Amino acid sequence: MRMLNRWVFVLLVIMLPVLVCVTGCQDEQEPELVMATDATFPPYEYYSGEEIVGIDVDVVAEIGRRNGMRTRVENMKFESVIAAVQSGKVSLAAAGITVSEDRKKQVNFTRPYATAEQVIIVPQHSDIAEPSQLAGKKIGVQSGTTGDLYVAQNIQEPERFANGALAVAALVAGKVDVVVLDNLPAEKHVANNAQLKILPTPLTSEQYAIAVNKNQPQLLAMLNATLEAMEKDGTLARIAESHLNSPVATASLPAAEPGIWSSFHNNFIKNNRWKYLLDGLIVTIEISAAAALIGIFLGGLIGIIRSTADQTGRFRVLNLLCRLYLTVVRGTPVVVQLLIIYFVIFGSVEVSKVLVAIVAFGLNSAAYVAEIIRSGIMSVDKGQMEAGRSLGLSYGFTMRSIIMPQAFKNVLPALGNEFIVLLKETSICGYIALVDLTKGGDIILSQTYDAFLPLLAVALIYLSMVVVLSHLLKKLELRLKKNER
Numbered sequence: 001m002r003m004l005n006r007w008v009f010v011l012l013v014i015m016l017p018v019l020v021c022v023t024g025c026q027d028e029q030e031p032e033l034v035m036a037t038d039a040t041f042p043p044y045e046y047y048s049g050e051e052i053v054g055i056d057v058d059v060v061a062e063i064g065r066r067n068g069m070r071t072r073v074e075n076m077k078f079e080s081v082i083a084a085v086q087s088g089k090v091s092l093a094a095a096g097i098t099v100s101e102d103r104k105k106q107v108n109f110t111r112p113y114a115t116a117e118q119v120i121i122v123p124q125h126s127d128i129a130e131p132s133q134l135a136g137k138k139i140g141v142q143s144g145t146t147g148d149l150y151v152a153q154n155i156q157e158p159e160r161f162a163n164g165a166l167a168v169a170a171l172v173a174g175k176v177d178v179v180v181l182d183n184l185p186a187e188k189h190v191a192n193n194a195q196l197k198i199l200p201t202p203l204t205s206e207q208y209a210i211a212v213n214k215n216q217p218q219l220l221a222m223l224n225a226t227l228e229a230m231e232k233d234g235t236l237a238r239i240a241e242s243h244l245n246s247p248v249a250t251a252s253l254p255a256a257e258p259g260i261w262s263s264f265h266n267n268f269i270k271n272n273r274w275k276y277l278l279d280g281l282i283v284t285i286e287i288s289a290a291a292a293l294i295g296i297f298l299g300g301l302i303g304i305i306r307s308t309a310d311q312t313g314r315f316r317v318l319n320l321l322c323r324l325y326l327t328v329v330r331g332t333p334v335v336v337q338l339l340i341i342y343f344v345i346f347g348s349v350e351v352s353k354v355l356v357a358i359v360a361f362g363l364n365s366a367a368y369v370a371e372i373i374r375s376g377i378m379s380v381d382k383g384q385m386e387a388g389r390s391l392g393l394s395y396g397f398t399m400r401s402i403i404m405p406q407a408f409k410n411v412l413p414a415l416g417n418e419f420i421v422l423l424k425e426t427s428i429c430g431y432i433a434l435v436d437l438t439k440g441g442d443i444i445l446s447q448t449y450d451a452f453l454p455l456l457a458v459a460l461i462y463l464s465m466v467v468v469l470s471h472l473l474k475k476l477e478l479r480l481k482k483n484e485r
């Protein structure tokens with residue numbers, strides 16, 4: 001029992017920063033407008049160097065300025081921006097969002113600030129010239145957009161990509177025949193790709209507006225009033241103008257087959273793009289290491305409770321709770337758990353996303369570690385416990401100094417395996433707008449349209465980490481074996 005208390009204590013110490021941040025990180029001093037967006041949508045939002053810029057960013061910044069509020073951008077997948085508004089994670093979403101009846105059921109929209117169309121991008125020499133020729137062709141879209149919806153409802157199931165740039169990259173690579181996209185982003189992509197063009201007939205005409213939580217009527221009124229003023233005094237037009245003419249440095253595809261060096265330069269050196277990988281790598285390591293710690297402590301605790309219950313019949317209720325926990329965690333995908341923890345559990349609390357990811361992956365990993373530890377404890381011959389007890393040692397002491405060291409040795413390979421899985425599993429962090437290693441590579445890809453080098457680099461970095469980790473584990477295993485003799 002004493003050992004259990006110590007484990008609980010250690011776990012609490014690890015979790016303390018999380019708890020402190022959950023309760024104390026809210027900055028209630030200065031009002032802040034937090035804007036959800038997906039910075040793969042030039043000229044509305046895109047990366048310029050390491051900064052997110054664009055029409056939407058400027059519009060929201062100006063609204064903030066006129067109302068004495070700071071503004072901050074939260075970059076995430078387009079599919080998450082409405083959910084972010086609904087859950088209160090952000091104050092508003094400005095992401096070239098088309099007003100639609102379905103979306104109006106979820107959020108309130110401001111007055112429109114721009115009009116748009118869904119257009120068709122094809123290779124220069126395509127034989128497709130009309131929307132009517134799309135049936136049966138491979139149509140690329142950005143998942144969850146009005147273009148996606150239109151194609152799915154009126155033509156056929158499209159090929160869905162995470163963002164427009166990836167869809168265009170697939171078009172350039174010949175993986176799809178056409179791409180359906182909003183007109184201004186389409187123009188930006190085409191302007192940088194001599195082998196693409198836009199068909200003259202659009203598929204739809206739409207209006208963009210800012211999305212706000214339904215429980216925020218005052219915010220909506222404020223946004224509407226400011227947008228109206230900005231339209232009247234020409235600010236809206238001026239902002240749009242400034243981004244229409246500025247070339248988007250991000251979207252460029254060399255016309256000719258690039259040499260490997262120039263390709264390398266474009267993907268990693270130009271605009272310091274390697275920084276996306278480095279920053280992402282740090283986030284990946286941070287999350288994996290902290291989650292592994294939670295996994296080990298919480299998983300160890302659960303494993304001990306479960307096997308003690310199995311062997312001695314103690315901890316009935318605790319054991320039941322642990323089993324429930326294992327069933328739920330192992331029965332649902334980790335990406336769903338991550339989203340639930342971010343949007344629902346920490347829905348209305350300001351908390352660092354790295355912490356959210358650490359908690360999510362830590363809780364997830366604990367379930368698997370628990371079963372590994374339990375199998376380790378069960379694998380130690382029952383006679384050892386009996387021997388310890390008959391020598392007059394307590395259950396806890398026997399467990400701690402006789403059973404656990406052997407169990408640990410037995411399960412080390414399985415534990416190592418779990419941490420390797422954990423490290424790679426963190427690659428879904430992009431879902432909650434975290435720039436981890438995978439997302440870093442993704443950003444480079446969306447800027448250079450080159451799938452090969454960024455993905456290769458990301459894969460090599462993961463591989464090296466796994467190789468180092470395996471090596472360290474092997475060493476530890478050898479050392480433990482030596483001590484045995």
Ligand code: GLN
Binds near residue numbers: 095
């Ligand atoms: N206008 C489209 C939509 O609302 C696409 C927006 C975007 O991709 N950022 O669905």
